[in-house]
Amino acid sequence: MDAMIQGLPKVELHIHLEGSLEPELLFELAERNGTELPYASVDDVKKAYNFNDLQSFLDIYYQGAQVLQSETDFYDLTWAYLQRAQAQNVRHVEPFFDPQTHTDRGVPFAAVVNGIHHALVQGERELGISFRLILCFLRHLSEAAAEQTLTQALPFRDQIHAVGLDSAEWGNPPEKFARVFARAREAGFRTVAHAGEEGPAAYIWQALDQLAVERIDHGVLCLEDETLVQRLADENIPLTVCPLSNVKLRVCKDLAQHPFPRLLEAGLCVTVNSDDPAYFGGYINENFAAVTQAFNLSREQLVTLARNAIDASFAPASRKRELHEMIPAASPPALV
16 A cells, blocks of 8 residues: 555645754754754754644744744755655645744745745746645734735735635634635635634634635544534535644544544545644655554545545646546556
């Protein structure tokens, strides 16, 4: 099955670029920019990746982001991720980035976007990885701060394709950002939002009804509400599920208790993604392998997951057709 997973042309819909900052690059950028780190070595950094919940991860995540200061830094971060993605046969990516994490400490918005976009364009040209870039508002900050960030993003409309919502979920419901999402939609941005990771199923309802999102990021707690599950199935709302992340952040005790098979059984449009792979111990192939082993997924189910992600993407219809056409050739024949 490892060969099957590797051979599948994959689409990644839930990847935070800042969350792909590997410890080795963290130290390289810290030295480049003269940034002091509270760690003596790469091993010390990895030992700190023992999280109790989402917030304990975010504390280290934002601390690590301090080393990102220039357009070159953001290019290097994105290019490093794209090289790993290519090695795992990822053909299309829709990465998140958090501009407020950087602009609030004085990094120009243009430096963030231009560095990321430069790498993505190069990745499409040289690695064959198409893309759609998603700006995320930090939900622990105010809607006024999100409005300011959206204003900064408007001149980069040709580089940023969608807006999302991430960061600490508890106490920061989607409805808090209804007006800024309405403004973003009016400006032509597609919309997604993190909901139902640690927050309740009610947050998923809010994301659908008050933010009018097209995808739910995570969404695993939808199973608390049978009516919601039926709606997600009826409307074919994609869920960008991140199994290893859910275990690492204690959303579930271990992978055996993950609701992944129940989501599939409910007929939902489930996709597999890595979230913050530098922190959670695996990129997209490791996430595919983990659920395949834990739940004895079949080749047909793996193909379905790959096709779900293609269909759920914001790629143009022509690119979706290309990606679908890659799957039969990439999939080994079924064992008999």
